[in-house]
Amino acid sequence: MTEILRVEGLQKRFGGIVVSDNVHLSIASGEILGLIGPNGAGKTSLFNLISGVLRPDAGSIFLRGQKIDGAPLYKRARMGIARTWQNMLLFRSMSVLDNLMVGPREYVGESIVRLAFGRAGVRATEAAMQERAMGILARMGLEQTAGSLVVDLPYGQQKLIGLARTLMNDGDLLLLDEPMAGVEGAAYETMQRVVRQESEAGRAVCVVEHNVSFIRDLCSRAVFMAQGKILQDGTVEELISSSVLTELYFGV
Amino acid sequence: MEYLITLAVLIALNVILAASYNLVIGYGGLSTVAHPIFFAIGAYTTGLLSIHVPELPALANVVLGMAAAVVASVLLAGSSLRVSGDYLLIASLGFQLGLLQLIRNLEFTGGPGGLSAIPGTIVGPMRGPLFLLICGGAALACVLIIRAIVKGPYGRAIGAMRDEELAFTALGRNAMSMKIVIFAIGCGMAGGAGGLYAYYFQYISPDQFEVLASAAVLTMVVLGGMGTPFGPVVGAALLLAIPQAITFLHLPQNIMAPMQGIIFTLLVLVFLFLRPAGILGGKGHPR
Structure with a gap:
C-alpha cells in the first residue's frame, strides 16, 4: 500500500481554542480511515487544513510524498484532493x-x-x-x-x-465530511457501495462520521479525536472497546 | 433629426455601460458601484490622447482608453478582493470619489470645468449617422460577447461561483482570477464606451461620473432584469427615453425639474414590488 497523505505535527488554534494539536496522520491508497470524535473535536477543521481552506500555524502536509503546504485550496484540488461538505454546498x-x-x-x-x-x-x-x-x-x-x-x-x-x-x-484522496448524516434507505446503501468501490479503485478515503455502524462496516482503521488531539489510532473494534473513548464519546 | 441621433448614440453607449455592469454585478455577483468611473477613465484617456497625441488614429485612442480602464479595474479588484468580496463595494466607492477629486484638481484634465475641445474625428453631414452606426455596432457586439460569455462552460462556472464560492474553489477552480477577469472585461467595455462618448460629444465633465451616475446604471440593470442578457438593453433605452418623452409634454419648468427624479424613484419602487426580477427577468425574485 502506498502512502497518499501524511500529516506531520499539524497545529492550529483560533484564539484560545485549539482545533488541531500536534496531529500526525497517514492514509494509504485503498484504505478507508474513519475519523470519529465528539462535536468540536476538530475533525472538520482537520479536513479544512488538509484541503487548504485553513492554513496551519505549524506542521506539514504531504501528498504522495510531496509537501503541499504552500498550495492554496484550488491548487490542492488540482493535485487530487477531493472533498465533500457537511452541508453539501x-x-x-x-x-x-x-x-x-x-x-x-x-x-x-x-x-x-x-x-x-x-x-x-x-x-x-x-x-x-x-x-x-x-x-x-x-x-x-x-x-x-x-x-x-x-x-x-x-x-x-x-x-x-x-x-x-x-x-x-x-483524485487520489477523498475526504468525506459526514456523508451519512440524514441519509437512509436506498441512498444509504448506494453511498456505502460507492465509497467502498472508490477505495477498491485505489483511492485513499477519510470519512468523518457519527454513524458507528457505517464506520464499522467500511473502515479498516479509525482515529479518535477530541479537543484537537488524536487520542487513539487503531482498528474500529479497538476504538469501540476502549473504555476511555466510550465514556468520552458514546457516554456509556 | 440631429437630436434623435444624439439620443440614439447616448442610448447605445448606455447599453454598453449597463450590459457590462450587468456582467459584473448580475452574473459575476461582484458588488461594485464604480462602473461610471471606468467609463470616465476611458473617456479621459481617449480625450487626452486625441488632444495631445494627434498622430494616433482614433481607433487606437479608444482601444487605449479601454486598456486604461482594464488596468485600473485589475488593480482595484486584485487588491480589494483579496481582503473580501464586500470590501470591493467600499473600495470601488472610494476609488470613484477619489479619482473624481483628482480629475477636478488636476490641470491637464481640465479641472472641474471638464475637458473640452476634443477633436471630432469624423466631420461632415454624415457625422451623426456614422457615429450611430459605430456606437450601435459596438453596443450590439458587447451584448453578444457578454451573452456568449455567460452561456456555455464559462457561464456554468460563473453560476457555480455565485452559488457556492467555497465549494467551487475546492473543486479546483480559481475563483479569484475568474472574478478579476469578469471585472476587467466589464470595466474595459465601459472604458470603450467612454472613449466613443468623448469623440462624439467632444466634451466631458467630472460631474457626469458622480455616484448619481452609478445609481442610474444600477437602475437600468435592475429595471431591465439583472442577470438577463437583454435586460440592460431595455433598461438603458427606457431610462433615457422616458425623460426625453416627458419634455414633449411641455410642462412648466418648476414641474419638469423634479419630474425625472420622481419618475425614476417611482419606477424602482413599482418594480421592487411587482416585478423584482426586472422586465425581462420573468416573474418572481432575482436569482
Whole structure:
C-alpha cells in the first residue's frame, strides 16, 4: 500500500481554542480511515487544513510524498484532493449534471482565451466530461436526475450528488465530511457501495462520521479525536472497546 | 433629426455601460458601484490622447482608453478582493470619489470645468449617422460577447461561483482570477464606451461620473432584469427615453425639474414590488 497523505505535527488554534494539536496522520491508497470524535473535536477543521481552506500555524502536509503546504485550496484540488461538505454546498441554481460538470480537475470553461480560440477542443473535452458525469450518476442510479435542479431532489440524493461532484476530480484522496448524516434507505446503501468501490479503485478515503455502524462496516482503521488531539489510532473494534473513548464519546 | 441621433448614440453607449455592469454585478455577483468611473477613465484617456497625441488614429485612442480602464479595474479588484468580496463595494466607492477629486484638481484634465475641445474625428453631414452606426455596432457586439460569455462552460462556472464560492474553489477552480477577469472585461467595455462618448460629444465633465451616475446604471440593470442578457438593453433605452418623452409634454419648468427624479424613484419602487426580477427577468425574485 502506498502512502497518499501524511500529516506531520499539524497545529492550529483560533484564539484560545485549539482545533488541531500536534496531529500526525497517514492514509494509504485503498484504505478507508474513519475519523470519529465528539462535536468540536476538530475533525472538520482537520479536513479544512488538509484541503487548504485553513492554513496551519505549524506542521506539514504531504501528498504522495510531496509537501503541499504552500498550495492554496484550488491548487490542492488540482493535485487530487477531493472533498465533500457537511452541508453539501451544492450549486443550488444549477442542474445535477451542471453541478458535476464543474468538478473535473482541469476545467476547460475557466479560461476565456481557450473558450474563444479553442472551440473544437473545448467541445470535445466537454463531451468527454459529460460522459464521465453520466457514468458516475449511472453508478448511483441517478442518471435520470441529470437534468433536474439539485434542490428538487430528496435530501439523500443531494448527498449523493455532493459525492458524485467530488468524484469528477478523480483524485487520489477523498475526504468525506459526514456523508451519512440524514441519509437512509436506498441512498444509504448506494453511498456505502460507492465509497467502498472508490477505495477498491485505489483511492485513499477519510470519512468523518457519527454513524458507528457505517464506520464499522467500511473502515479498516479509525482515529479518535477530541479537543484537537488524536487520542487513539487503531482498528474500529479497538476504538469501540476502549473504555476511555466510550465514556468520552458514546457516554456509556 | 440631429437630436434623435444624439439620443440614439447616448442610448447605445448606455447599453454598453449597463450590459457590462450587468456582467459584473448580475452574473459575476461582484458588488461594485464604480462602473461610471471606468467609463470616465476611458473617456479621459481617449480625450487626452486625441488632444495631445494627434498622430494616433482614433481607433487606437479608444482601444487605449479601454486598456486604461482594464488596468485600473485589475488593480482595484486584485487588491480589494483579496481582503473580501464586500470590501470591493467600499473600495470601488472610494476609488470613484477619489479619482473624481483628482480629475477636478488636476490641470491637464481640465479641472472641474471638464475637458473640452476634443477633436471630432469624423466631420461632415454624415457625422451623426456614422457615429450611430459605430456606437450601435459596438453596443450590439458587447451584448453578444457578454451573452456568449455567460452561456456555455464559462457561464456554468460563473453560476457555480455565485452559488457556492467555497465549494467551487475546492473543486479546483480559481475563483479569484475568474472574478478579476469578469471585472476587467466589464470595466474595459465601459472604458470603450467612454472613449466613443468623448469623440462624439467632444466634451466631458467630472460631474457626469458622480455616484448619481452609478445609481442610474444600477437602475437600468435592475429595471431591465439583472442577470438577463437583454435586460440592460431595455433598461438603458427606457431610462433615457422616458425623460426625453416627458419634455414633449411641455410642462412648466418648476414641474419638469423634479419630474425625472420622481419618475425614476417611482419606477424602482413599482418594480421592487411587482416585478423584482426586472422586465425581462420573468416573474418572481432575482436569482
